Amino acid sequence: MDTGTKRQFKQIGTRPARPDGVDKVKGRALYGADMSAPGQLTARILRSPHAHAEIVSIDISAAEALTGVKAVVTGKDLVAQDNPSLRDVQENILAMSKVLYDGHAVAAVAAVDADTARAALKLIKVTYRQLPHVTDVDAAMAADAPIVQPGRSLETVPPGMSANVTNQCQFGHGNLDAGFARADLIVTRSFTTAATHQGYIEPHACLASMNSDGKADLWCCTQGHYNVRAVCAAVLGMEASQLRVTASEIGGGFGGKTAVFIEPVALALSRKSGRPVKLVMTRDEVFKATGPTVATSIDVKIGMTKDGTITAADATLRYTGGAFPCGTVEMGASAAFAAYDLAAVRTIGWNVLTNRPKEAAFRAPGAPQAIYAVESVLDELCQKLNLDPLDMRLKNAARKGTLSSYGPTFDDIGLVATLEAAKRHPHYHAPLGKNQGRGLSAGFWFNFGGNTSVSMTINTDGTVSLQEGNPDIGGSRASISLMAAEELGIGYDKIRTIVADTASLGYNDITDGSRVTFAVGLATIHAARDAIQKMCKRAARLWGIDADAVDWIDGAAVPAGDNAGKFPPMTLAEIAASSHQTGGPLAGHYEFTADGAGVSFGVHLCDIEVDPETGHTSVLRYTVFQDAGKAIHPDYVEGQMQGGAVQGIGWALNEEYIYGADGRLQNAGFLDYRIPVASDLPNIDTVILEIPNPGHPYGVRGVGETPIVPPLAAVSNAVARAIGVRMTSLPMSPPRILKALTEG
Amino acid sequence: MKTIQVATTLNGDAVEFVCTPDEPLLDVLRNRLGLTGTKEGCGTGDCGACTITLDGRMVCACLVLAAEAEGASITTIEGMSNGDQLHPLQQAFIDHAALQCGICTPGILVAAKNLLDHNPDPTDNELRYWLAGNLCRCTGYDKIIAAVQSAAKQMRTA
Numbered sequence: 001m002d003t004g005t006k007r008q009f010k011q012i013g014t015r016p017a018r019p020d021g022v023d024k025v026k027g028r029a030l031y032g033a034d035m036s037a038p039g040q041l042t043a044r045i046l047r048s049p050h051a052h053a054e055i056v057s058i059d060i061s062a063a064e065a066l067t068g069v070k071a072v073v074t075g076k077d078l079v080a081q082d083n084p085s086l087r088d089v090q091e092n093i094l095a096m097s098k099v100l101y102d103g104h105a106v107a108a109v110a111a112v113d114a115d116t117a118r119a120a121l122k123l124i125k126v127t128y129r130q131l132p133h134v135t136d137v138d139a140a141m142a143a144d145a146p147i148v149q150p151g152r153s154l155e156t157v158p159p160g161m162s163a164n165v166t167n168q169c170q171f172g173h174g175n176l177d178a179g180f181a182r183a184d185l186i187v188t189r190s191f192t193t194a195a196t197h198q199g200y201i202e203p204h205a206c207l208a209s210m211n212s213d214g215k216a217d218l219w220c221c222t223q224g225h226y227n228v229r230a231v232c233a234a235v236l237g238m239e240a241s242q243l244r245v246t247a248s249e250i251g252g253g254f255g256g257k258t259a260v261f262i263e264p265v266a267l268a269l270s271r272k273s274g275r276p277v278k279l280v281m282t283r284d285e286v287f288k289a290t291g292p293t294v295a296t297s298i299d300v301k302i303g304m305t306k307d308g309t310i311t312a313a314d315a316t317l318r319y320t321g322g323a324f325p326c327g328t329v330e331m332g333a334s335a336a337f338a339a340y341d342l343a344a345v346r347t348i349g350w351n352v353l354t355n356r357p358k359e360a361a362f363r364a365p366g367a368p369q370a371i372y373a374v375e376s377v378l379d380e381l382c383q384k385l386n387l388d389p390l391d392m393r394l395k396n397a398a399r400k401g402t403l404s405s406y407g408p409t410f411d412d413i414g415l416v417a418t419l420e421a422a423k424r425h426p427h428y429h430a431p432l433g434k435n436q437g438r439g440l441s442a443g444f445w446f447n448f449g450g451n452t453s454v455s456m457t458i459n460t461d462g463t464v465s466l467q468e469g470n471p472d473i474g475g476s477r478a479s480i481s482l483m484a485a486e487e488l489g490i491g492y493d494k495i496r497t498i499v500a501d502t503a504s505l506g507y508n509d510i511t512d513g514s515r516v517t518f519a520v521g522l523a524t525i526h527a528a529r530d531a532i533q534k535m536c537k538r539a540a541r542l543w544g545i546d547a548d549a550v551d552w553i554d555g556a557a558v559p560a561g562d563n564a565g566k567f568p569p570m571t572l573a574e575i576a577a578s579s580h581q582t583g584g585p586l587a588g589h590y591e592f593t594a595d596g597a598g599v600s601f602g603v604h605l606c607d608i609e610v611d612p613e614t615g616h617t618s619v620l621r622y623t624v625f626q627d628a629g630k631a632i633h634p635d636y637v638e639g640q641m642q643g644g645a646v647q648g649i650g651w652a653l654n655e656e657y658i659y660g661a662d663g664r665l666q667n668a669g670f671l672d673y674r675i676p677v678a679s680d681l682p683n684i685d686t687v688i689l690e691i692p693n694p695g696h697p698y699g700v701r702g703v704g705e706t707p708i709v710p711p712l713a714a715v716s717n718a719v720a721r722a723i724g725v726r727m728t729s730l731p732m733s734p735p736r737i738l739k740a741l742t743e744g
Numbered sequence: 745m746k747t748i749q750v751a752t753t754l755n756g757d758a759v760e761f762v763c764t765p766d767e768p769l770l771d772v773l774r775n776r777l778g779l780t781g782t783k784e785g786c787g788t789g790d791c792g793a794c795t796i797t798l799d800g801r802m803v804c805a806c807l808v809l810a811a812e813a814e815g816a817s818i819t820t821i822e823g824m825s826n827g828d829q830l831h832p833l834q835q836a837f838i839d840h841a842a843l844q845c846g847i848c849t850p851g852i853l854v855a856a857k858n859l860l861d862h863n864p865d866p867t868d869n870e871l872r873y874w875l876a877g878n879l880c881r882c883t884g885y886d887k888i889i890a891a892v893q894s895a896a897k898q899m900r901t902a
Contacts, residue, residue, distance in 0.1 A: 021838035024846035027781020027821035251847025635841035646884030670790035
C-alpha cells in the first residue's frame, strides 16, 4: 500500500458544512422515533421488577383479551439459539426461564395506542420465584455469592473461583520480581469505578413491518443495521434477504447502540399482528435495560526508580459486564499499560457475573477504568518522588519499536509527540490558585478496521452518488465525501453520500472501534480508484490509446507522458456525459476487511477547584492533545475529542449506577443520573497531532474512543493535588470528597 | 377517553387539534400534527430535547398538557427558519460544527433563540446557565457556545 504521507491535500483537512446539517438544524432529519407507517400499532415492554428470579409462569390471556390489543409476545416467540453469545443476546431481548436484572424484558404488547398497550401490560400475570441477587463485583467473586448463571465459566478460569467468574485473561512480559526489586519506590493501590451509561439523548426506537409473506422492513436507530439484520433474522428464524433494515438518523450511540434490544420484539409483534409496530423505549427503560459499562475493582502495583524509570508494573482487574459473560476485561487488561515501554509488566483480568444489565460498549470499552487506576498510581509515584509527571511519562513512553504490554510491537505512534505538545502548551505552565489542582493522564485505544463495503455512482452530469453502510454518528458523511472528493479530484459539493440500507449495499460491520473514517474512508478511496480506472479506460478508448497510458490528475484523465499522445485533459464530467456511448454507466465499488487501523494516544490536562465546604469539584480549564493520524475534517475530530473528554469528566465526578439493597436501580433518569450540563464546564481546548498511520493512504487513525480514556485519571489526579488526598473510587461526587477531606 | 378541542397559533398559523385531557403537548406535536422536529429524550423535563416556546416562554413540551395550549402561541424548531432562509443560529450551528448527532439541536436552537430574544449579548457564563437544561451528550457544549455567540454577534450587527 502506498503511504503517501507527504501528500499535499487539496480538500482533506478543510472544514466544509456537513451534508446533513440543514436537515438537522431545521428539525427535518428523521430519527428512530420520527417514522410512522399507515395502520401502525404501538408497542410496550413488560420488565422484571426483580433483580433475580425464576419465571414460574406467564399468563398473557387477559392481556390478549383486552379490546385494542393486537399481539402479545414472550421469550417463547423467539427462536432459541445454540450459539452461546447469540443465545445471550436472545435471552436479553426477552427472558426465558429466569430474569437476571431489574428491567429485564419479559413480554411485550402491541395495541392500537399507547394507553391500551400500557393497560395490557398490567394484565400480564407473571409468577416469579425470587432468587438471591448480587450486584457488586467483589461480592460476586466471594465463595458464598449467589450464582447468576451456573456453568458459564470458560476453562481459562482456575478451579476454586466463584462460578460467577466467566473468564480470565493475562497479558505481559518480563520478570516482575526482578523489576520490583530494582525499584526505589513501589506504590500499591486498589480502585473502584462505577458503571456508567452512554447517555445518548435519543432512546432506542424502531418501526417494524412484517407481512404475511414473511418479507419485512425495519427502521431503527442503531450503530450497525447489518448486525441488527443478523440478530433479528436469527432470533425470528428469517432469511437475511427477507429483512431490509434501514438505519434512521441516530441520536447518539457511543457504543450503546451496537447492541440489539427492541427490534426483534417489534418484528415478532408485527408478525403476530399483521400490522406495522412502533416501539420506543422510555428513558427509564434505557437506563435499566440497555448498556451500561462494566463496573470495576482494580489493584495496581508499580515500581519506579528515583529518576522516574518504571521497573515493573502489575495490575489485577475485576470487571462485571452484568448478567452475561463479557469480554471487556480483556480490552482493559490489554490497554492498562499500553502507553509505556516496560521491561516487566503483567495484567490479569476476570469477568464476573452480577445481576446487572448486559454490558454494552461505551467508547474504548474497558480502557478508561484500567488506565484510570494505572495513571493514578503513576501520579502518586511522581508526587512521592518529586518528579514532573510529563517528564516521567516521556521517559517511559512507548515509541515505534516498543514491545507493547499486550503483545504487538508498535509501528509509528504519536504518544511522545502528544506528551511534548502538552509540555509546550501554556496550559501546563499556568499558575494555580487556592484549592486548585492540575492533573494529567495519558490514554490509549487500539482502533479497529473491519468488514466494509462502499459503492459510488458516477452520474452523467458529473456528480457522484456515494453509498456507505455505517450510520453517521458525528459527521462521517462529511468526512467520507471529503475523501471521495480528494481522490476523484472533484468538488466536495459534487458528491452526495448516503447511508444505504442492508438490501442496497454489501455488508458493513457496526460503527465501532473508531473504524468509520479509517475503514469506510479506505473503502471510499479504493472505490474511487476503481471508478477512476474505468474512466481512464473510457478516455483511452476515445483517444485510441492504451488504457495503461492514461493517468488521473485533478479530476481528469490525461495522457501519461508525451509518448502516450497529445490530448487535452478529459474531465470526470466529460467522461460521465459520454458514458452511455462509451460502454455504459460508470461506478466504483470496494469490499474488504480493513486491516491496519493505527493505535491512538491522547494526553489530557485538567485544572479543577474543590470547594472545601461542599466537596463540589469545578473544572476550570481542560486541554485535549491527541494524535489523529490525519484529521480529515478537523471540526469533527475536535468534536470527538471534546465530547469524549466531557463524558469522561462526568464519569469522574458524577455519573454512576446506584443499586439498592433490593438489587434495583435507584437512579434510572437524567435527574438522578446526572450527565454534565453546559454550566458545569469550561471550554474544552483541543490540540490535534498528526502522526500518519502507515496503514491508511492519508494517514488516518480512528479518533472517537481515545478521548474518553484520560479524563478519569486527569480529573482524579487534579483532585488529589488540590486536596492532598488520593481518591480511589469513582465518581468523586461531593459527599465522597467531603468524606475524604474530613477523614484525610 | 373524552377528547378536548384546542385552538392555538402554531409557528404563526392557526391550528386546531383534539387531544385527551392527559396528553402532553409533545405527543400532540409529534403524533397528531406530524411535527417531529421536537424530540423526546426523557419525557420528564430533564433533557430539554423537546424545548419549545409557549407564548414566548421556554418550556419542555413533555411537561405541558396539550389542553393548556388553548389560545396560546406555540413556536417549534419548524418555525425557526424563514422559508429557505436559515435563522442565523441555524447557520452558525452548521458553520461551527455545533452538532454531532443532532438530536438535541432543535431544543438547543429554540432555547438559544429565546435567550437572544431577551438578551442579545449574553456572556458565556449566562449562555451556559441558560442552556443548562438542554443536555447534549456528543459535543461537550464547546462548539455550541461558540456557535450561539457567533450568531448573537451577527444578529447584533445585522
